[in-house]
Amino acid sequence: MGKFWSLLFFLVPALGVALFVVSADANLLDHWFPTDVSEHGHVIDGLFMMILWLTGAVFIATEVCLAAFLWRYDARSNRDAIKFTHGSHTLEVVWTIVPAATLLFIAIYQMNAWADAKIRQPKNPGVEIEVRARQFEWRFRYPGPDGKLYTPDDIHFDSELHVPVDEEVLVHLKSEDVLHSFFLPNLRVKQDAVPGMVIPVWFKPTKEGAWDLVCAELCGWGHYKMRGRIVVQSREDFNAWLAGVREKQLATQSEQTAAK
Amino acid sequence: MKRRKLKSRFPRLRSAHEPAAWRMNHRPMTPRTHFRDSRWRTAALAVAALTCWTGCTDNPFAAAPPQFRSNLVDMKMQGVNPNPELEMTAPETAPTAKPADAEAAAKLVEDLYGLQLADARGGALVKQVAADKPASGAGVLPGDVIQKVIIGDSKYSVGDRDDAVEYLLSKVTWGEGVKLAIFRDQKQQIADLLLALFGTPDQPDPAQLDPFRDPNGKLFEEKGARPRLVEMYGFNLDHLETSAGRVHEKFGRQYGLYRLHCAHCHGITGDGAGPTASFLNPYPRDYRQGKFKFKSTAGAEKPTRADLMRVLTEGIPGTAMPSFRVLPENEREALVEYVEYLSVRGETEIKLIEFAAGGMPLPSPAALVANLPDEDGNAPEVTEENVVSNVLLTWRGAEQQIVSPAKPPEDFVKWVTYVPSNLRDAKAPAPELSSDENARREASLKRGRELFYSDVASCYKCHGDSQLGDGQDTDYDAWFTWRKNLNELSDAAERNKLIDEYRTLGALPPRTAKPRDLRMGVYRGGRRPLDIYRKITSGINGTPMPALKPTEPTADAPVDPAKAATPEDVWHLVHYVMSLPYEPLSQPPKELEQMLKEGWQRSPQPEEKQHHADKEHHPRS
Numbered sequence: 001m002g003k004f005w006s007l008l009f010f011l012v013p014a015l016g017v018a019l020f021v022v023s024a025d026a027n028l029l030d031h032w033f034p035t036d037v038s039e040h041g042h043v044i045d046g047l048f049m050m051i052l053w054l055t056g057a058v059f060i061a062t063e064v065c066l067a068a069f070l071w072r073y074d075a076r077s078n079r080d081a082i083k084f085t086h087g088s089h090t091l092e093v094v095w096t097i098v099p100a101a102t103l104l105f106i107a108i109y110q111m112n113a114w115a116d117a118k119i120r121q122p123k124n125p126g127v128e129i130e131v132r133a134r135q136f137e138w139r140f141r142y143p144g145p146d147g148k149l150y151t152p153d154d155i156h157f158d159s160e161l162h163v164p165v166d167e168e169v170l171v172h173l174k175s176e177d178v179l180h181s182f183f184l185p186n187l188r189v190k191q192d193a194v195p196g197m198v199i200p201v202w203f204k205p206t207k208e209g210a211w212d213l214v215c216a217e218l219c220g221w222g223h224y225k226m227r228g229r230i231v232v233q234s235r236e237d238f239n240a241w242l243a244g245v246r247e248k249q250l251a252t253q254s255e256q257t258a259a260k
Numbered sequence: 261m262k263r264r265k266l267k268s269r270f271p272r273l274r275s276a277h278e279p280a281a282w283r284m285n286h287r288p289m290t291p292r293t294h295f296r297d298s299r300w301r302t303a304a305l306a307v308a309a310l311t312c313w314t315g316c317t318d319n320p321f322a323a324a325p326p327q328f329r330s331n332l333v334d335m336k337m338q339g340v341n342p343n344p345e346l347e348m349t350a351p352e353t354a355p356t357a358k359p360a361d362a363e364a365a366a367k368l369v370e371d372l373y374g375l376q377l378a379d380a381r382g383g384a385l386v387k388q389v390a391a392d393k394p395a396s397g398a399g400v401l402p403g404d405v406i407q408k409v410i411i412g413d414s415k416y417s418v419g420d421r422d423d424a425v426e427y428l429l430s431k432v433t434w435g436e437g438v439k440l441a442i443f444r445d446q447k448q449q450i451a452d453l454l455l456a457l458f459g460t461p462d463q464p465d466p467a468q469l470d471p472f473r474d475p476n477g478k479l480f481e482e483k484g485a486r487p488r489l490v491e492m493y494g495f496n497l498d499h500l501e502t503s504a505g506r507v508h509e510k511f512g513r514q515y516g517l518y519r520l521h522c523a524h525c526h527g528i529t530g531d532g533a534g535p536t537a538s539f540l541n542p543y544p545r546d547y548r549q550g551k552f553k554f555k556s557t558a559g560a561e562k563p564t565r566a567d568l569m570r571v572l573t574e575g576i577p578g579t580a581m582p583s584f585r586v587l588p589e590n591e592r593e594a595l596v597e598y599v600e601y602l603s604v605r606g607e608t609e610i611k612l613i614e615f616a617a618g619g620m621p622l623p624s625p626a627a628l629v630a631n632l633p634d635e636d637g638n639a640p641e642v643t644e645e646n647v648v649s650n651v652l653l654t655w656r657g658a659e660q661q662i663v664s665p666a667k668p669p670e671d672f673v674k675w676v677t678y679v680p681s682n683l684r685d686a687k688a689p690a691p692e693l694s695s696d697e698n699a700r701r702e703a704s705l706k707r708g709r710e711l712f713y714s715d716v717a718s719c720y721k722c723h724g725d726s727q728l729g730d731g732q733d734t735d736y737d738a739w740f741t742w743r744k745n746l747n748e749l750s751d752a753a754e755r756n757k758l759i760d761e762y763r764t765l766g767a768l769p770p771r772t773a774k775p776r777d778l779r780m781g782v783y784r785g786g787r788r789p790l791d792i793y794r795k796i797t798s799g800i801n802g803t804p805m806p807a808l809k810p811t812e813p814t815a816d817a818p819v820d821p822a823k824a825a826t827p828e829d830v831w832h833l834v835h836y837v838m839s840l841p842y843e844p845l846s847q848p849p850k851e852l853e854q855m856l857k858e859g860w861q862r863s864p865q866p867e868e869k870q871h872h873a874d875k876e877h878h879p880r881s
Contacts (some may be wrong), residue, residue, distance in 0.1 A: 104390070137575060137582035146679050146690035152842050153677035153690070156787060157583035158574060221536065225521070227586050250673050251288045251788045251832075254556060 006070030034185045039204035041188040058127045067135045094107040126167025133193040136222035171201040181217035205232040205242035231254035409765045446616040458605040464500040503598035540580040548606025551802040554785040558798045561661040578782040611647045665793045666827035674731030675701045676838045708836025722775035729777035738802035741769035781841035792834045
């Protein structure tokens with residue numbers, strides 16, 4: 001009967017690993033990361049994978065040890081005399097230093113990724129956009145022909161964040177009311193928007209298409225519907241789109257008259 | 261030495277950026293703050309709350325289960341009485357003998373409405389008011405009586421008015437506002453009519469309603485012959501069915517769009533009083549009045565479909581209305597159609613209540629929907645009785661009412677996108693204007709400014725001398741007419757009591773209409789020059805914002821710039837308004853702007869450094 005428990009405990013690592021394999025396999029469940037369409041996304045994914053392998057290995061080793069000990073030292077079948085020990089100083093030092101060193105390694109290993117994502121702001125971004133989060137939508141402001149934000153020729157849009165492909169995009173993130181979080185799952189970008197602060201966020205999309213923009217911080221009853229879209233376009237398409245929005249924004253004649 | 265130690269223990273505010281919370285937590289203790297922070301305050305508050313709670317047994321709130329409160333008015337409007345005990349009734353007083361001198365006017369009221377005029381003091385007062393009113397064809401109306409008793413001249417004492425109101429409340433139920441009071445059977449009749457003509461907001465097609473459970477099947481003689489009314493009205497039934505009802509998906513199509521996206525603010529019937537409505541400022545729109553603010557049509561005309569679509573797609577900046585651009589276009593179209601349906605339904609309901617309160621018999625269902633307009637909004641023989649047709653006519657005719665502005669001055673677009681010198685950047689120069697163009701730009705600004713402060717446009721009166729929206733702001737908009745009417749009451753206690761009564765019936769707390777701060781750069785009705793031109797020339801429907809009608813100058817009759825504005829002048833005013841957010845008064849000083857931009861990367865302030873230096877010097881202090 002005692003062996004039953006060791007087998008049961010062994011199921012934990014076995015099923016856990018199986019779940020990861022099934023999820024990650026494109027032919028089976030295919031429930032892994034959303035497509036990465038950014039330049040730096042692979043770094044974030046790499047960090048994730050590194051930590052996953054690290055913790056995964058430790059997890060499997062621990063669980064296998066647990067099951068093996070349960071099996072080997074099952075009280076029913078084990079007739080060995082009980083040995084008492086006052087502990088091993090060396091062992092304790094080892095199991096303190098190894099995790100400490102691992103943590104230190106992770107802390108140093110990720111520094112570059114962190115700096116790239118949060119500190120090394122691009123000097124000459126391809127486009128600068130102000131993103132305002134509010135309950136419950138996203139509003140954007142693009143610089144007009146003078147290339148500078150907050151001047152009378154700014155271009156305003158909402159919900160659909162259009163950006164050019166293969167260019168650094170610098171977002172000035174603001175919140176108009178409460179905490180929100182600017183989350184672009186496909187670009188591996190997530191940054192809280194804090195009322196009263198302007199937080200710079202940057203990324204470089206590498207693939208044209210439309211991807212999700214969602215709020216990742218519970219911001220009120222309508223949080224679930226605070227959805228937007230990021231549309232990555234070629235530079236020409238982006239310029240044409242921006243010119244179109246500008247033209248509509250400066251309309252002085254009614255739609256009917258304009259059509260005639 | 262001693263002083264320094266003290267200082268580091270109780271550091272003073274180190275910079276202006278110190279959070280206010282710090283200041284709050286470190287304020288000196290005075291007897292007052294002591295009370296405020298102490299358990300005495302908690303105890304006092306608890307006692308006060310308990311007293312209020314037990315003391316308000318005569319407040320209908322105390323009796324009403326919470327789930328009914330906000331729906332009271334709605335349910336009443338629907339003719340559904342959520343709970344018979346909730347009906348605001350006063351105990352019936354025993355009828356006493358009629359006085360002999362039953363006057364003709366009072367008799368008329370009695371005949372028409374079955375009011376027992378003789379009982380109680382209130383009855384006597386109603387009779388007196390009825391007698392005061394000059395006899396007219398329609399007779400004395402209960403609506404008039406209530407209006408007169410409650411908000412009319414002050415010759416009736418407060419006690420008398422109380423009695424009369426109580427008396428009338430026992431006889432009538434409330435319709436829309438104080439002005440309209442209708443009787444319960446009339447209310448039921450209206451609810452029946454609405455059900456037969458429009459179904460329910462959840463089932464917009466009356467033909468789909470179960471004829472055996474639907475007491476209104478009888479309104480149309482033969483069950484099978486009931487026409488597809490909503491389609492006759494010109495609505496796309498498919499769109500309405502996608503929007504109405506519970507939220508579910510069928511064959512990959514989303515149903516119940518209105519409940520999913522709109523109902524929590526705008527309410528199931530479109531009354532603008534959904535569960536989240538009272539938290540919002542401004543309040544969500546009540547569609548039932550058929551009044552819409554942000555549209556391309558003139559004055560009080562209905563919006564076009566394109567206008568509603570625009571509001572839905574782009575949202576209304578500065579309000580809680582978000583943009584729904586991410587929804588597929590067919591879903592947005594369905595919602596626009598449904599909003600129009602709710603509005604037509606609600607306006608019909610209000611018109612019917614007005615009929616009833618006006619003492620006129622309700623038209624038959626057939627008469628209500630006779631002479632329906634065709635697609636182009638033509639209905640030649642429509643009469644007042646054809647209520648639904650009349651309402652629909654205003655919607656179908658909206659396209660013809662679009663305001664087409666005159667051509668703007670040639671350089672207009674250059675003017676409004678001109679970057680003033682205080683915003684210019686040496687790195688990225690903005691396009692410069694020639695000296696001629698610049699002179700014209702400045703002349704235009706000058707004329708706009710002149711108009712702003714002139715009595716021709718009178719903008720300054722509400723938007724304020726500094727354009728911060730700090731002018732006159734005590735007026736109410738069309739959705740708070742009832743509150744505006746109460747202003748006529750001189751007795752503040754009386755007024756508050758009536759406001760409480762309205763609130764009990766589910767009305768949102770009244771708010772005055774706030775003039776816009778023109779320096780914010782937030783334009784609710786759209787930021788296109790076209791939108792601002794339309795706001796100026798047709799006003800904002802339902803609000804105190806008036807229309808400035810431009811006068812076209814002719815060769816014989818030039819326009820006097822001090823007395824009127826030409827269409828070009830309106831463009832100058834648009835230019836001026838659009839320049840306001842970028843005027844020096846609106847702009848933060850450069851240093852502040854820089855600081856805001858750098859935000860969290862801010863380097864330590866000099867005083868902070870000083871503080872650290874102190875610490876280093878006295879590490880143990």
